[in-house]
Amino acid sequence: MDIFHSLEKYDYEQLLFCQDQTSGLKAIIAIHDTTLGPALGGARMWTYATEAEAIEDALRLARGMTYKNAAAGLNLGGGKTVIIGNPHKDKSEALFRSFGRYVQSLNGRYITAEDVGTTVSDMEMIRVETDYVTGISPEFGSSGNPSPVTAYGVYRGMKAAVKEVFGSDSMEGKVVAVQGVGNVAYALCRHLHQEGARLIVTDINKESVQRAVQEFKARAVDPKDIYSVECDIYSPCALGATLNDLTIPKLKAKIIAGSANNQLQEPKHGDMLFEKGIIYAPDYVINAGGVINVADELNGYNRERAMRKVETTIYQNVERVLAIAKRDQIPTYLAADRMAEERLQIIKNSRTQFLQNGHHILSRR
Template sequence: MKIFEYMEKYDYEQLVFCQDKTSGLKAIIAIHDTTLGPALGGTRMWTYDTEEDAIIDALRLARGMTYKNAAAGLNLGGGKTVIIGDPRKDKNEEMFRAFGRYIQGLNGRYITAEDVGTTVADMDLIHMETDYVTGISPAFGSSGNPSPVTAYGVYRGMKAAAKEAFGTDDLKGLTIAIQGVGNVAYNLCRHLHEEGAKLIVTDINQDAVQRAVEEFGAKAVAPNEIYGQECDIFSPCALGAVINDETIPQLKAKVIAGAANNQLKEERHGDALHEMGIVYAPDYVINAGGVINVADELQGYNRERAMKKVESIYDNVAKVFEISKRDHIPTYKAADRMAEERIEKARNSYRSTFLTNGKSILSR
């Protein structure tokens, strides 16, 4: 892998390799862009086949966080960490404390959080060495479980998508097919049920499905039947890449709005939805409630302030639709453009400030 060539292609700022022989730590911190502020992104622990796979994943995820944070209106850049190892057997206190010291050494350029393979307890260990970590235990001032907040953000974004498709953001009476009924989707179902929506649910976990049936009067279907349901909104809240060549022909929904990451298997599938007239709320815009919530911890967590910010996901999704119509592009491209425009405005502001200050110095 030609690392510098790859970094130059997507304009990454920094790649940090962290090693601690005693604890077995092998970590890679990728910082993509800090134009809007310090890079915020979680720490993932995974059994990568090769070191190159780990590097590529760190870089890919960091760039995704730049766009997610920018689109969410946060004054934060994008970064990500991957730790090479099996989260079920390779963890130890020394590992996360050593990693915390590496984060501290970056002096605030990167702030970490929980991700796949890491937990609140792991973040607490990192917190022993640095303050540049979010998602720690509530006893230390954390916001706690992010799932309800993420769900509320998806709910707000879904209402914006409904308004785009149906002319009103009232979800009462609409039929919504939800794929996956985990922690986020369960809370989403609660909001939708309270507004009077009709729910169709599926999950490989039958207990989760049964809970939704009993508490929200949802209709249960088999996992492979969810795509073809007669519904107004399809809400992917489980795996990624579920919008693909096989599923698109089955869709009967007018709207796709859900919590899952990387819903489009390939970009061309976003093009296909656009051509079919299906309103697609890009995943990293609509599911940003979690990162908005943990970002508030950096100011000393205030739930009322955080939830007010999460409500703005409605406006962010609506802006994506505006850009899509303005530039005649699919919404997945419009989301990227919204993030890029915000970053570019910040860059131009910095350049303007620098030039103004420079002239004033020279004229003294």
């Protein structure tokens, strides 16, 4: 692949290749934008088919974190790491400590965290070598498992979307079809059930489905049927790209609000939802609770403070996205991008103005 062309396309700042023959480390750190502050993004461990695929994933995810952090109002930029390897077989203390040394060498430009294929215990091994890691266990004064906080943010964002459609943010009696009942979705279901929502659930893991049926009186359906059920809200909480040419025509929901990343298979699917009159709460806006939570660690973690910020920020951000979409008559996925880009541009402009003024002062001297 033409790496510099890829970096120039979306103005990436840095791509770092990390290799350690002794531990077997092969990692790529991508830093997209540090306008708002140091880049924060997790370390993903995955068995990529090719090195080019790993690079593309790192770049895509890093840019996504720039938008997520900007939209969430955080003073953080976007970055991401991909570690090439099997998370079930290739992990070792030496590998993560080697990676930690690379993170430390960036001197705070990049802060890492857990992601797909990595865990809190992995972060603790990285922590031996660097100060720039979040998502470690509460024993070290950190936040631990981010799933409950992410779930609470999705719940709050869903309520904001419900208010837009129904005039009230009450979930009482609303029918929510939840795709995937993993850690985040299970906690989300609890919030919804406690407020009186009626749940329809599906998952390839039958035990997860049964637990939701028993504890939340949910109705179980086959995975292929979740798109076409009669419901008020479709909540994708498993794989990405579930909003596509095949599924969107089946949807009967008025709202889409879930925790999954990359819910739109392509941007055109956001346009399709707009044309159908379905309110879509953009994924990186509504699922930002986890990153808001770990970002609080940078100030000395306080759970109550983090939860308050998640509660207000995500609700208000979904309201803002819906308002921008209405104002500009554009789909909500574009409105979310506009909200993030406007914040980035304001800070860039203020920095440019500061530098220009500083240059004029020095010139006069």
